[in-house]
């Protein structure tokens with residue numbers, strides 16, 4: 212083929228026919244490409260809900276009292292968690308619906324599921340449910356379910372719920388008994404053993420809503436808020452105690468938390484946290500001091516971050532045994548959408564935010580490559596999202612850098628102290644990670660808004 216093209220250029224008499232020839236060439240190559248893609252093995256096949264019996268829909272019913280104008284995260288979606296609730300080796304599915312009852316689908320094998328929500332008693336209460344996490348909260352070998360909610364905002368009332376697994380496919384709602392029936396703007400929960408005492412503690416990720424007092428210098432990050440602001444709860448013999456302040460966790464209303472990821476980012480054996488915050492406040496990078504406290508060090512470790520940070524994930528995507536970070540933002544691929552959407556701040560606003568103490572932030576996906584920890588410094592990250600070709604995609608919320616063979620956390624797993632214990636956790640924003648080596652990058656698409 213190359214020789215034929217050479218002949219055309221060498222002999223001018225072929226030039227009049229060149230357009231037709233190139234048209235033919237293009238069509239032939241396109242046909243080849245199409246044939247090749249048609250022959251390529253498909254990795255996934257969409258199954259009909261009538262076959263799987265998984266027919267969950269997060270149906271929203273806007274009205275004048277509650278809608279996107281009243282609540283800016285109205286279209287963020289619900290959550291989904293996958294975990295083996297009856298210890299039969301098959302992962303079961305639990306979906307949260309913002310307004311409707313949640314759904315539990317028991318895995319019967321061969322991709323057949325049964326809706327056991329009513330029997331199990333996990334439909335839940337509350338008027339606006341968000342993320343969900345599965346973890347063995349009481350350490351009895353049976354996965355429990357923790358559902359986040361928005362509570363006490365306008366017409367919305369509700370509290371976070373903890374469904375303790377009775378071991379017979381029924382559950383008992385026990386959030387108040389465990390001290391984690393939080394009422395506020397919860398987004399997602401990450402259960403992990405931050406103090407290394409063998410039980411699971413809880414990082415509760417909360418978001419916020421706009422209010423005039425949110426627009427201020429970064430000093431208001433120090434001011435705690437009863438409804439917004441994240442919480443760290445220490446598990447003390449089955450009762451969870453809010454240790455946020457003592458542990459150095461911010462809890463202000465400028466924390467628009469949309470993603471939480473857990474992993475040992477500085478390789479000292481203690482799990483650290485990356486918190487994705489929407490809007491003007493920085494993302495938070497909490498290094499675990501291994502003494503029950505954390506130090507927030509985003510500016511010491513990372514040169515710039517996403518602005519409207521949504522989902523985040525921690526995994527070693529390049530196999531160098533250092534955990535890397537992926538955070539998502541809203542830069543669209545499509546030029547029309549890009550030019551007709553809200554994007555980067557105008558330069559004067561950008562400078563204004565810097566002068567108010569906020570970090571360098573840009574609205575595109577970011578892949579932070581872990582460069583290791585130089586002596587006397589925090590772990591350093593190099594942001595390579597553009598080089599890696601992952602800086603822009605259609606609308607997306609939750610990333611996962613995923614191992615080719617996923618190792619699910621299971622009850623009784625001895626890695627519980629080092630790894631996030633959420634056995635298959637997902638919501639519209641944050642997905643904690645399972646593996647730490649050899650990850651591929653996977654990005655989940657969101658609502659497309």
Ligand SMILES: [Ca+2]
Nearest residue numbers: 347349351353
């Ligand atoms: Ca349990």
Ligand SMILES: [Ca+2]
Nearest residue numbers: 404408410412
């Ligand atoms: Ca613990």
Ligand SMILES: [Ca+2]
Nearest residue numbers: 475477479481
């Ligand atoms: Ca660490």
Ligand SMILES: [Ca+2]
Nearest residue numbers: 527529531533
């Ligand atoms: Ca790495």
